[in-house]
Amino acid sequence: MNRLILKYGFPITVVILAIFAWVVFQRISRGWDEVVPLAIVAVVVWVLGAPAFIYLWPRITVNGFKRAILKHGLGGGPIPLNSLYAAPLTSSSSAPARSLLATGTNKLLYVAGWLDLKKGPLILRVPDMAGRYYSVQFTDPSNSANFAYVGKRATGTRAGEYFLTGPDWNGTVPAGMTRISSPNNSALVVGRVFVANESDLPTAYGLAQQIQLVPPNLA
């Protein structure tokens, strides 16, 4: 669907505008009075709606990822809330059509999940990556900003535990953990683990699977 809109956006727009022109023309031909309520409402909705669309656009796109994660997943079925799924294969042209994986790079294994911190904090556990490139990106759905990173650039490649908290949380961060404060209870999590080549794939996949979300009472 998205693909069709992206590909045929212009002709679709032209057809829709032509239909509108026809509707308005029909009314005008019955007299100019007929078109006044339509015009007033259209202008009001237009003026209020344009800034609203712009303001909401980041939320709409990040929620597209939410839907993709919770409903479709990355090939292994829906990814449950507050869990991470590591795709066993890199991106390729043989990845299922519509899948997020058909748009990435074959040098990375992707990990994805959707956070809901309403019921309390979670722990992100990462294994020792021994110098390997990896990153875990946290994106705020309200503005599409990446408010935190764990990974080679941000925190190094040693094993670690990170305490993820929502905006309303009050308490003590467990010893030895770094706190990551999410500005919203919801957050998109995207992980990336470097794959050197085909023979490195099992090692990389093993590490990607060890990037996990754990509730504090099970830690």
Next chain:
Amino acid sequence: MAGFLTWVSQSGVVQGIIIGATFAFLTAVLVMNAVIKTVTTTVNGWSAIRACGRPENGVLVRAACAKALPAVNVFEEAAYWTATKDGSGQGLSGNQEYVLRFPAGQLPPNDAFWSLTVTDMVGYMVDNPINRSSIDDGSELVENSDGSIDIYLQRAAPSGREQNWLPTPAGKFKLMLRAYLPGTEILNEKYQVPPIMRIQ
């Protein structure tokens, strides 16, 4: 009440809402496209947006980034360049043959990896006979005698140069070059991706 509903359905109010909402949507798209243009830097046909993903971005930049590169990494995590045109400004097409020459030592500097991927205009990889949709720092590329590296972008295999071949699909296509953990030269904008040259 019934009279009001009849008036609503016949007066054009509903049509007005539909038309207004459509215009609002199209206006938003045009505004976002305009903002994308202002935050995009294009050198040698390669476009990059450095501003995306940052919490301090304003409403317009956030929206433009969400439209152009949804949920993208911040630039210092990963630099992305896209090209839909060759060095002379002509659209990239599978009907033409191109070469991308990196001068000696001028592959994208990075602390993780670089990769060059070919996709359709929407951004999806396309099937090809040798099942290769990207070339990267793990590819065994053949160097020229002066140390430069040529990457051939064409539909048919370049005979004798298959190792440096990135097959292109029929019709228009898009290239994406990634450098994860981009080096200082990229971050301070000294590094430039070379132009894609059409082979005559």
